[in-house]
Amino acid sequence: MKIITDVSKKKTIRVGNVEIGGNKPIIIAGPCSVEDEEQVLKIALEVKNQDASILRGGAYKPRTSPYTFQGLGEEGLKYLKNAGIKAGLLTVSELLDIRDIDIVEGYVDIIQIGSRNMYNYPLLKEVGRLNKPVILKRGLSASIEEWMNAAEYIASNGNLNIILCERGIRTFETYTRNTLDLSAVPIIKGISCLPIIVDPSHGTGRRELIIPMSMAAIAAGADGVMVEVHYNPEEALSDGEQSLNFDEFARLCQRINDFTSFF
Ligand code: PEP
Numbered sequence: 001m002k003i004i005t006d007v008s009k010k011k012t013i014r015v016g017n018v019e020i021g022g023n024k025p026i027i028i029a030g031p032c033s034v035e036d037e038e039q040v041l042k043i044a045l046e047v048k049n050q051d052a053s054i055l056r057g058g059a060y061k062p063r064t065s066p067y068t069f070q071g072l073g074e075e076g077l078k079y080l081k082n083a084g085i086k087a088g089l090l091t092v093s094e095l096l097d098i099r100d101i102d103i104v105e106g107y108v109d110i111i112q113i114g115s116r117n118m119y120n121y122p123l124l125k126e127v128g129r130l131n132k133p134v135i136l137k138r139g140l141s142a143s144i145e146e147w148m149n150a151a152e153y154i155a156s157n158g159n160l161n162i163i164l165c166e167r168g169i170r171t172f173e174t175y176t177r178n179t180l181d182l183s184a185v186p187i188i189k190g191i192s193c194l195p196i197i198v199d200p201s202h203g204t205g206r207r208e209l210i211i212p213m214s215m216a217a218i219a220a221g222a223d224g225v226m227v228e229v230h231y232n233p234e235e236a237l238s239d240g241e242q243s244l245n246f247d248e249f250a251r252l253c254q255r256i257n258d259f260t261s262f263f
């Protein structure tokens with residue numbers, strides 16, 4: 001590794017008017033999946049009204065079962081982009097398949113490489129050639145070393161605008177969907193120049209753990225959190241059990257605000 005381990009050049013990533021890796025942690029929020037035009041707009045307006053600066057929403061979904069909702073594809077990206085423009089939020093969505101790279105790049109401000117694709121080296125090389133920031137999620141069972149090497153694949157192809165995202169790893173524990181490895185935050189800070197955010201939604205799989213683990217992530221030095229939000233989590237087409245409702249999201253923002261006012 002050469003590029004991302006240069007801790008003397010800490011990277012701050014600017015996208016529009018948002019700074020990632022600066023003094024204040026950022027909040028990325030939105031539905032797991034874009035379900036329809038109204039759904040994503042309603043959520044976008046609400047999370048903007050709180051403190052989110054980036055809207056998340058999956059259009060190409062990496063679902064565990066092929067029989068569950070697979071996402072709206074390009075149509076979903078259109079709804080996400082429109083919602084972002086109307087609410088005044090930047091957008092991020094997952095690029096699942098190298099064949100969709102031009103489509104996804106055309107709609108979003110930040111491209112997400114999901115956990116399942118962290119080892120997809122051809123895909124990493126391709127996003128490395130883009131002039132667009134990338135969120136690189138930690139693989140389901142990836143060591144920090146493997147995750148860093150994945151980031152190096154992107155960086156060595158020219159794209160240094162990489163945001164690492166800790167999203168939990170597989171362990172023997174079954175109470176939570178994954179085990180959120182918050183020690184990764186200070187470790188990454190010590191060995192890499194890249195910003196790191198934390199996704200406690202996928203990291204725990206449990207709504208009641210999102211606020212405490214978000215706060216713990218920020219206390220550990222994370223540059224932001226990414227959380228799933230839905231106005232009616234019980235009816236969400238994916239990941240409702242790990243999505244905050246609007247009241248809970250407002251509480252999270254309040255807690256983060258109270259905490260970071262000391263920064
Ligand atoms: C997501 O953020 O939509 C997602 C599928 O996350 P992960 O790749 O971490 O499972």
Ligand code: MN
Pocket residue numbers: 032033202228238239
């Ligand atoms: Mn999800």
